[in-house]
Each structure stands twice: as structure tokens, then as C-alpha cells.
Amino acid sequence: MKLRKSLFAGFFAIAASTLLAGNTLAADVYPNKPVTLVVPFAAGGPTDAVARLIAVPMGKELGQTVIVENTVGAGGTIAATRVARSAPDGYMIFIHHMGMATAPALYKKLNFDPMKDFEYIGQVVDVPMVLLGRKNFPPNNFKELEAYIKANKDKVTLANAGPGAVSQLCGLLFMSREGVELTTVPYKGTGPALTDLLGGQVDLLCDQTTQTVPYIKDGLVKAYGVTTPKRLPALPNIPTLDEQGLKGFEVKVWHGMYVSKGTPPAVVNKINKALNVALNDPEVKARLAESNIEIVPPAKRTPKGLQDHLDAEINKWGPVIRKAGAYAD
Template structure:
């Protein structure tokens, strides 16, 4: 077609505007969706561990605290397996619309080294939404162990080298990581007994089928209060104030200098979740972390709700990357992995 220079330019401009119209409409729809989010639609929090375990408990407490500031139902969905990577991968591959979130613990920092052929990248396949809590660990034993305190437990472990079964909730679990460090610190080789979750491991510990376990206070405090297990120490730098745990010494004061393990939990969304939606979830998380009922429930289990700058997404990610650098050499030295 032959046309004057002005008419050709006018035609090109019209064609350009037509081509940009769908993009503009999509951007408007995304913006509107972010403003309306969650618009009454349920949000699912994926927990990459079995129901009834310590991380599941944190997720269900948080779900209740998030319900009001987000104005919608929060569903907790358990997707356990492969050191926590199955559930994490489910979220990494989910639609980045804010309706599928991940609540994960310290395993976010250990999976890159611990899990072989991990199908996602912790550093780049998630949006970091903020930290939730820090959870101490406790060293506990079956009721029939004759040791009444940590000094006596140390002597008992030395006398029973090669005979001690150390339970955990599965390779890559918090109890597995703590157990690895514990037996290295005390210099006693133990037989690691992995279970499919904390629940069955605790059942066998209370029943005397295994001897020891190092697990989160969110899971052990009730059993300690009920005297169904023997408690010997906590893994924090200072003693805890929870009534059931306040008399337990720290491992550091018991002679294991430098031994400090705290399990933390954070909230994540799939990479590409709109910034406006990320902001809404982060703001709701900050409200939830100040909820008196949530704080009370967490503190009753020995957990400390995060109120420092790690509740900010950038600081959350910075912290996780520092934890990856901390745990990677320890896991490589132990030569353990998850297929």
C-alpha cells in the first residue's frame, strides 16, 4: 500500500497501540487482582512434613493468626517427604498468585546440600515473605534410662557405645540435624533411626524402642510435662523460661562449648508472585506475629516469635543464605544425603 509519510506513521502508531492493548489489560487485571487479594478465596499453606509434627503445629497456629488480617480461610496442607523438598517443590511450581504458600524450617538452608538432584533453587525460586519464630531443641531420652541428669547421661553414653539408638523424624529433619551435631559433640557413635515424622519417633521413644532424640520444644514440651520422656538439656545459649523446661541446663553449660541449635520457620511464595501481593502477605504476617493468642501458644511450647528485622523479606532471605553457608560444610563432613 502506498501512503504519505504522515498517514503511514499514523497507521503504525495505531497498530502499535492495538498490540499493546492486551498487555495493558493484563497488567490492569494483575494490578486489580493484587488490590483485591485474597478476595475471600482460601489460601493454602503447604507444610513439607507430616501432620502432627512441630512444623505442622506452627503452621496451624499461624493459619489461625493470619485468618483475620487476610480476611479469608487459611488451609494447611501436608506434603511430606525427601527431607522437606517435595512440599517445597510443590510451592516452587505453583501459580505465583499468592494462594499457595510454603511454611518451612531450617531445612530451607540444608536442602541445597542434603538433597541430591533437588528440583528447585532455594535462592531464586521463591519469594521470601518473612520469618516466623525460633524454636529451641531439647535432648530427651526414654523413661527407663537410669541417668537423672546430663552428667549421668554422658557417663551412660560412654558405657553403652555402639548400643545407643538415636531417633529422628527422617533424614533432613530438624531432629536429624540436631542428632548429627549432638553425637559429634559428645564423641559417641550412635545408630541413627529415621522415622516418617516426629509422631512415630516420639511414640517409640516413650515406649523404649529407641534411646535418645534431639527434637524441637514445640513437640517435646508436652511429653516432658507429662513425664513420658526424660529431659536432659536445651540447645540454646541460655536457659528457657517455659515452666516445664526452666530447670533444664543448656548443652553449653553442661560442657559442650559452642553447641547452639535453634530451628527457625519462615514463610515463602512462588517466584514471580506480584510485589503487591507479597506486601499484603508480609503485612498480614507482621500483624499475626503480634497476635497475643499466637504468641501465647508459641511461648507455651518454648518457641520465640520473631520481632526483629528478619520479618522483612530482604532480611529473611539474607538470613537463610547465611544459614546455607553455615550448614553446608557440616552436612558434607557428615556425608549424609537424601536421594
């Protein structure tokens, strides 16, 4: 009996040391070839812009080229499935926005599980949003907007960039908090939705600051409130929706970075270090600030920070989406 226990103890000790040695070896040799950073949207969009900006300094830190590759379709689920099924070696990294959290509720059939099929690298950036109205829309501030909606809810139109878009989710949350159902007008992208808002064809739109700040400053649209807990440096005179009565109202287009499940912890740590080096780069900071994109605090730029945030966001958006019946094709 003692001999058997001794043999088992020896076996587990060898297994543990082998695993530790393998993990250390993985870190020592990784990466020895170019790394692919998968973006689930077309080139030129906000997520793609962030990816291309941080890819260069990440590559310098890793000692290999980081190649940005766009895998487009189905709201990012095609790219997510591709990365989830890739080899767990750290050579295919995935960057995705909050769609990672909304996909389980939006899609009736999903080929990956955000909470089970990935290792988490860390959060990356947040992009704030603003609730906008057309230039000649009667309400001039948020209190007037609430009163106008209650009196004219059957006539007010709320644009969005299509099923699953953050603008749609922001609109759903707004309607839920206000207890109204407005006429929603889906578009194939934020660009055409914003164009029609500027042209006065629709009344309201919740959109990202990356493209709306110039229009707000030029008075081409009305801004009723920002969707962040605090006011934005770029729009210091625009109150938050939270301070105007919608307590806890927060919608940010947050981004996270992932690799496939089973990637060695040492490799995950290397990628995480490269991400943090990139986000601390002065040029990266300046470029992101110019686009009104916020780098998340260091505590969130960790595997646990991303895992906890993803879990909270899934629980936040799932009920909103299911209640509205806002399913994607």
C-alpha cells in the same frame, strides 16, 4: 545522537513508570480471591498446627480466606517445587521449617533452589529441642552423659525420626561436637521414636519441646540440655547445652514463609504485614506459648531477616550433612 539518548531516556522513564504502576495495581487488587497456604507435611503436625493457627488472622487482614493445603512427600521438597513453579502472584504461599535449608545437602537432585526460586516473606516461629535419655539411662546429667558416651560409645543408641528429620540433624551435630559415632536408630516419624525412648528400647533422642515437656516434667525421660542459647521458660531448671560446654550449640525448628520468585514487592509486603498481624494476635500468642513455640523477634519477621537466616543455615548444615553422608532418598 542527542535525539537517540533522549529517546532511550524516554523509553526507560516510561518502562519504570509502567513497572511502578503495575506494582501498585497488583497491591491494590491483591487479593481478590482465596489464598492457599501450602504446608509440606501431614495435617496434625507442628508445622500444620502453626499454619492453621495463623491462617485465620492472616485472612482477616488480607480480606480473603486463607486455605491451608497439605502437600506431603519427600521431606517437603514436593511442596517446595510446587510453590516454586506456581504463578508469581501471591495466591500460593509456602510455610516450611528448617528443611528448606538442609534440602540442598540432603538431596542429590533437587528441583528447586531455596536461594533463587522464592521471594521471602519472613521467619515465623522457632520450636526448641531437648536432648533426652530414657528414664533408666545411667547418666543423670550432661557431664555424666559425656563420660558415659566416651566409655560406652559402641553400646549407646541414638534415635531419630528418619533421614532429613530435625532430630537426625540435631543428633549429627551432637555427635560431631562430641567427636563420637553412636549407633543411630531411624524411625518413620518422631512419634514411634519417642515411644521407644519412653519404653526404654533406645538410649537417646533429640526432640521438639512441643511434645516432650510433659514427659520431662513427669520424670518419664531424662533431659540433658536444651538446644537454645537461653534456658526455656517451660523448663527453667534444664541447662542449655551451650552453657554445659558445647559452645554455640543451637538447633531450633525454625519456620519461614515464602512465595514464588517474581511476586511483586507490594504483594510480598502485603503478605508480610498479614503475617505480622497474625503473630501479634493475643490468641495466637497464647496458643503458641501453650505449645512451647516461640514467635521470632520482629527483625526476623521480614524478607531480609528470612533470607539472611536461610543463607546462614544452609552454610551451617551443609558441611554437617555431607561429612556424615546423611543423604535422603
